Amino acid sequence: MRPLVKPGAFAVFKRQSTYADGDVVLVDHPRFGKIIKRAIDVTSKSLWLEGAHPDSLSRETMGPIERRRVKGKLVYQIKRGV
Amino acid sequence: MIYSILNYLDGKGLIGHGSAHCDIPCGIYDPGPALIAAVSVVRLMDIAHDGASDDPVALANLRARCTLRKEEEAEKVKQEIRVIWGDYFKAPLLEAHPKVHGLVHAIMQKASACKQDVHREDGLALVELVNEFAEIFWTTKSIETVRKTCPYPPQLKLVYPVLAD
Numbered sequence: 001m002r003p004l005v006k007p008g009a010f011a012v013f014k015r016q017s018t019y020a021d022g023d024v025v026l027v028d029h030p031r032f033g034k035i036i037k038r039a040i041d042v043t044s045k046s047l048w049l050e051g052a053h054p055d056s057l058s059r060e061t062m063g064p065i066e067r068r069r070v071k072g073k074l075v076y077q078i079k080r081g082v
Numbered sequence: 083m084i085y086s087i088l089n090y091l092d093g094k095g096l097i098g099h100g101s102a103h104c105d106i107p108c109g110i111y112d113p114g115p116a117l118i119a120a121v122s123v124v125r126l127m128d129i130a131h132d133g134a135s136d137d138p139v140a141l142a143n144l145r146a147r148c149t150l151r152k153e154e155e156a157e158k159v160k161q162e163i164r165v166i167w168g169d170y171f172k173a174p175l176l177e178a179h180p181k182v183h184g185l186v187h188a189i190m191q192k193a194s195a196c197k198q199d200v201h202r203e204d205g206l207a208l209v210e211l212v213n214e215f216a217e218i219f220w221t222t223k224s225i226e227t228v229r230k231t232c233p234y235p236p237q238l239k240l241v242y243p244v245l246a247d
Contacts, residue, residue, distance in 0.1 A: 036102035
């Protein structure tokens with residue numbers, strides 16, 4: 001997610017009842033563990049993920065994500081040195 | 083200050099971790115292995131054609147081995163290119179380099195032709211196609227390239243990145 005989330009930053013996530021396209025979310029991915037990505041194509045039951053960096057995993061590689069796996073939306077981050 | 087406090091708490095295992103940096107698998111992409119595999123296809127065709135032995139069984143063995151390895155190297159070309167094309171090239175890069183789709187398809191076709199037969203011109207064409215792909219790949223990373231003769235048979239011109247240090 002560089003440059004949106006800096007390496008080593010502490011991030012605060014808030015659990016939401018709904019999510020929107022463009023939200024940066026914490027997901028408990030069945031294959032990749034806890035990852036932070038941007039939500040896209042959000043529906044009431046699922047969403048897809050994309051990274052902000054050219055080397056990021058493709059959305060197809062990460063696959064569709066069930067809503068129950070979304071743990072929260074990024075609301076604040078504390079970067080190194082603050 | 084705030085960061086230091088959080089860092090201390092993190093050291094105590096009180097804060098969960100999440101990966102934000104796309105390092106799964108690792109972000110390492112390089113067309114080099116595909117180029118080496120393509121050159122290997124040509125080399126194996128050459129050995130299959132030029133191999134000689136008084137023992138017909140030994141010659142058959144040599145050609146069988148070359149055919150098998152050629153099959154594997156051509157398949158490796160396809161696999162390496164597919165991964166870069168499918169995982170590395172995102173929409174903005176594809177828009178900037180619209181030739182990539184057609185080029186990748188041509189590589190798939192030509193690699194299959196190399197598997198099906200032993201025409202050296204197919205092997206040379208495969209190397210050239212992968213060279214073109216490598217040039218586009220390094221362009222996306224703003225890295226210049228140079229074509230140099232590889233220091234091993236069949237001594238073909240290959241694309242190499244010009245790295246700063």
